[in-house]
Amino acid sequence: MLEINNLHVSIEEDGTEILKGLNLKIGAGEVHAIMGPNGSGKSTLASVLAGKDGYEITEGSVSFDGMDLLELDADVRAREGLFLAFQYPIELPGVSMSNFLKQAVSSVREHRGLDPLSAGDLLKMMKEKAALVHLDPSLKTRAVNEGFSGGEKKRNEIYQLAMLDPKLAILDETDSGLDIDALRIVADGVNTLRSPDRSFLVITHYQRLLDYIVPDFVHVLVGGKIVMTGGKELALELEEKGYDWIKGDASLAV
Amino acid sequence: MSDNSTELLHKVADSEYKYGFYTDIESDKAKIGLNEETVRFISAKKNEPEWLLEWRLKAYNHFVSLMESEKTPEWAHLTIPKIDLQGISYYSAPKQRPEYESLNEVDPELLNTFKRLGIPVQEQERLVGIVVDVVMDSVSVTTTFNAELDKNGIIFCSFGEAVQKHPDLVKKYLGRVVPYTDNYYAALNSAVFSDGSFCYIPKGVRCPVELSTYFRINESGTGQFERTLIIADEGSYVSYLEGCTAPQRDENQLHAAVVEILAMDDAEVKYSTIQNWYPGNAEGVGGIFNFVTKRGICEGDRSKISWTQLETGSSITWKYPSCILKGDHSVGEFYSVAFTKGRQQADTGTKMIHLGKNTSSTIISKGISAGNSQNAYRGLVRVNRNAENARNFSQCDSMLLGDRCGAHTYPYLEISNPSAKVEHEATTSKVGEDQIFYCKQRGISEIDAIKLIVNGFCKEILAQLPMEFAVEARNLLAIELEGSVG
Numbered sequence: 088m089l090e091i092n093n094l095h096v097s098i099e100e101d102g103t104e105i106l107k108g109l110n111l112k113i114g115a116g117e118v119h120a121i122m123g124p125n126g127s128g129k130s131t132l133a134s135v136l137a138g139k140d141g142y143e144i145t146e147g148s149v150s151f152d153g154m155d156l157l158e159l160d161a162d163v164r165a166r167e168g169l170f171l172a173f174q175y176p177i178e179l180p181g182v183s184m185s186n187f188l189k190q191a192v193s194s195v196r197e198h199r200g201l202d203p204l205s206a207g208d209l210l211k212m213m214k215e216k217a218a219l220v221h222l223d224p225s226l227k228t229r230a231v232n233e234g235f236s237g238g239e240k241k242r243n244e245i246y247q248l249a250m251l252d253p254k255l256a257i258l259d260e261t262d263s264g265l266d267i268d269a270l271r272i273v274a275d276g277v278n279t280l281r282s283p284d285r286s287f288l289v290i291t292h293y294q295r296l297l298d299y300i301v302p303d304f305v306h307v308l309v310g311g312k313i314v315m316t317g318g319k320e321l322a323l324e325l326e327e328k329g330y331d332w333i334k335g336d337a338s339l340a341v
Numbered sequence: 342m343s344d345n346s347t348e349l350l351h352k353v354a355d356s357e358y359k360y361g362f363y364t365d366i367e368s369d370k371a372k373i374g375l376n377e378e379t380v381r382f383i384s385a386k387k388n389e390p391e392w393l394l395e396w397r398l399k400a401y402n403h404f405v406s407l408m409e410s411e412k413t414p415e416w417a418h419l420t421i422p423k424i425d426l427q428g429i430s431y432y433s434a435p436k437q438r439p440e441y442e443s444l445n446e447v448d449p450e451l452l453n454t455f456k457r458l459g460i461p462v463q464e465q466e467r468l469v470g471i472v473v474d475v476v477m478d479s480v481s482v483t484t485t486f487n488a489e490l491d492k493n494g495i496i497f498c499s500f501g502e503a504v505q506k507h508p509d510l511v512k513k514y515l516g517r518v519v520p521y522t523d524n525y526y527a528a529l530n531s532a533v534f535s536d537g538s539f540c541y542i543p544k545g546v547r548c549p550v551e552l553s554t555y556f557r558i559n560e561s562g563t564g565q566f567e568r569t570l571i572i573a574d575e576g577s578y579v580s581y582l583e584g585c586t587a588p589q590r591d592e593n594q595l596h597a598a599v600v601e602i603l604a605m606d607d608a609e610v611k612y613s614t615i616q617n618w619y620p621g622n623a624e625g626v627g628g629i630f631n632f633v634t635k636r637g638i639c640e641g642d643r644s645k646i647s648w649t650q651l652e653t654g655s656s657i658t659w660k661y662p663s664c665i666l667k668g669d670h671s672v673g674e675f676y677s678v679a680f681t682k683g684r685q686q687a688d689t690g691t692k693m694i695h696l697g698k699n700t701s702s703t704i705i706s707k708g709i710s711a712g713n714s715q716n717a718y719r720g721l722v723r724v725n726r727n728a729e730n731a732r733n734f735s736q737c738d739s740m741l742l743g744d745r746c747g748a749h750t751y752p753y754l755e756i757s758n759p760s761a762k763v764e765h766e767a768t769t770s771k772v773g774e775d776q777i778f779y780c781k782q783r784g785i786s787e788i789d790a791i792k793l794i795v796n797g798f799c800k801e802i803l804a805q806l807p808m809e810f811a812v813e814a815r816n817l818l819a820i821e822l823e824g825s826v827g
């Protein structure tokens with residue numbers, strides 16, 4: 088599904104290298120977690136995969152569903168089925184959720200050769216998917232993320248994930264800032280969306296989320312590289328010992 | 342802003358005007374040049390009464406005195422090339438003056454023009470009950486009749502027709518709100534105005550349809566000087582729509598219209614405009630100069646006047662639809678979206694003059710600038726000494742698309758009564774790279790993202806427009822943003 092080989096990424100503006108030879112392979116239907124300390128490059132990886140401007144890829148390759156991902160524009164990646172749940176969702180003043188989703192869903196469906204949804208079907212789908220993460224149906228008239236609480240913003244990301252039916256969903260710290268109830272709602276939503284043809288890359292700083300979304304693999308990202316990979320137990324170990332013991336290892340590895 | 346986004350925005354900003362085409366209808370022009378003869382020629386052509394000719398001549402003499410004392414207006418944020426007033430023809434009318442019962446009898450060229458503009462006139466008429474009075478090259482060539490209007494005693498006709506059929510009303514109100522001495526271009530308009538629209542809503546009548554006029558500038562080199570007069574008598578209501586697009590041409594054209602509105606006790610007038618004159622090519626050559634004087638007076642108590650405008654066209658726009666709040670408890674509103682791109686310059690805003698007691702005004706202005714354009718909001722809120730408890734709320738937001746354009750805000754306050762409460766908010770934002778990326782991550786193309794964001798920015802203004810007009814407005818904004826991409 089996704090294969091990242093020796094990925095090196097620098098900030099375009101000042102040339103600072105953030106990702107320093109990252110390798111990662113995700114199979115169809117698998118759930119991978121990436122954990123790592125703040126500033127280790129988790130969001131950078133998510134942004135680069137999603138096609139955000141401002142980064143320079145100096146080395147390496149990424150293939151997504153057989154395509155050269157790095158060749159595709161961000162909107163095409165999304166239509167091809169790559170979804171990013173933002174760590175900090177962006178506000179779009181005056182743009183209603185329903186308008187936004189209508190545009191997004193129709194762009195995606197057109198690209199995938201699906202018939203456009205009728206207004207009625209779209210509304211039905213919106214209602215159904217919003218219920219998945221306990222979002223109020225009145226949300227559709229509100230502007231995208233504007234005035235949303237922290238928890239609403241995160242649930243809104245999962246809601247959009249459900250609407251756009253991606254092949255690979257990257258969740259960037261979707262758990263941060265959520266209380267335990269909200270965390271459960273989000274995790275339940277995600278678990279409902281797990282399927283053999285949908286992979287997940289769950290980025291998190293804390294192990295907590297992985298109690299609810301149980302991953303097949305856990306990777307540890309430190310200093311722009313994956314320094315350790317294991318099963319779900321690795322998350323618990325990290326929780327217990329912190330990142331410092333690995334950081335030591337990582338500095339040896341460089 | 343990232344290179345890609347910036348590049349796209351520049352492309353958008355440089356995109357060609359899509360409504361450039363001519364309508365080929367024979368016309369009957371005044372000799373080129375401006376002098377007393379011209380004024381007499383126009384008045385005679387239009388078969389006007391003596392008092393109106395005299396009024397025109399007074400305006401002409403006033404204009405001449407302004408010209409001689411070189412009192413041509415100058416504004417901070419506009420660079421206006423010298424306009425050769427002797428180089429234009431001041432009157433042009435289609436040769437025949439047919440009276441049509443229905444649009445089917447209208448010159449197919451004209452209908453074709455509307456089709457290309459994407460305005461299905463007949464459909465609109467049929468579906469939404471709009472009565473369209475088409476002002477094309479100064480003379481109303483077609484007036485669609487609606488029995489509804491007659492039944493209610495509503496007068497809606499060309500200015501010329503009003504002069505013939507309702508001279509008392511015209512004489513009583515012409516120049517009451519905008520005297521010919523008001524400003525340079527108002528003086529010019531008063532001297533040489535060719536036609537326009539006239540509207541009278543009798544006491545207690547709620548006009549059942551939206552009154553709509555499409556203005557077109559059509560003859561090459563013809564100055565267009567329309568005059569609109571709207572009178573809403575006690576307790577009446579009317580919603581008036583003015584929309585315009587102009588054909589492409591090579592030389593700059595002067596458009597100096599005057600609109601006057603009077604609202605008596607408890608009357609309400611909603612005046613909506615879509616302005617889409619030809620803005621010139623990417624270098625700014627050939628666009629329309631749009632110098633308009635629009636003013637309404639809330640003459641009566643509890644009266645209300647709302648101006649809503651979407652300004653996307655013209656190479657230079659100078660326009661301040663204003664309200665004089667004379668009646669107690671009267672209300673003035675100004676809602677504006679001004680979009681500029683290429684080399685366009687817009688200096689627009691409003692004046693709210695509070696005279697009566699307990700008057701209130703609201704100003705919401707949204708400026709969107711792209712390309713190398715300059716977009717300025719200029720607004721005055723004046724509260725006179727006797728205007729107890731005046732209220733004003735002003736909000737001026739600017740959005741920049743790209744990094745070569747400018748947005749400017751000039752709010753002026755003149756408060757002479759301490760009981761006044763005045764609030765002003767202003768913001769300037771760039772269409773964020775983050776916002777565009779967020780949309781793209783959902784599969785939305787960059788151009789669609791920009792459209793969404795800009796539409797969102799203008800939402801509260803577009804919501805003020807009558808429904809079908811709002812749709813047109815949104816389409817127009819989309820076309821403006823589209824450019825060579827998408």
Ligand SMILES: Nc1ncnc2c1ncn2[C@@H]1O[C@H](COP(=O)(O)OP(=O)(O)O)[C@@H](O)[C@H]1O
Pocket residue numbers: 098105123124125126127128129130131132141
């Ligand atoms: N656009 C950017 N400009 C400058 N520095 C950046 C940018 N994006 C990320 N960084 C830097 O890259 C490093 C990794 O950041 P990030 O990927 O957000 O880490 P994480 O998500 O793991 O906390 C940090 O030091 C951060 O300051």
Ligand SMILES: [Mg+2]
Pocket residue numbers: 129130131174259260
């Ligand atoms: Mg992060």
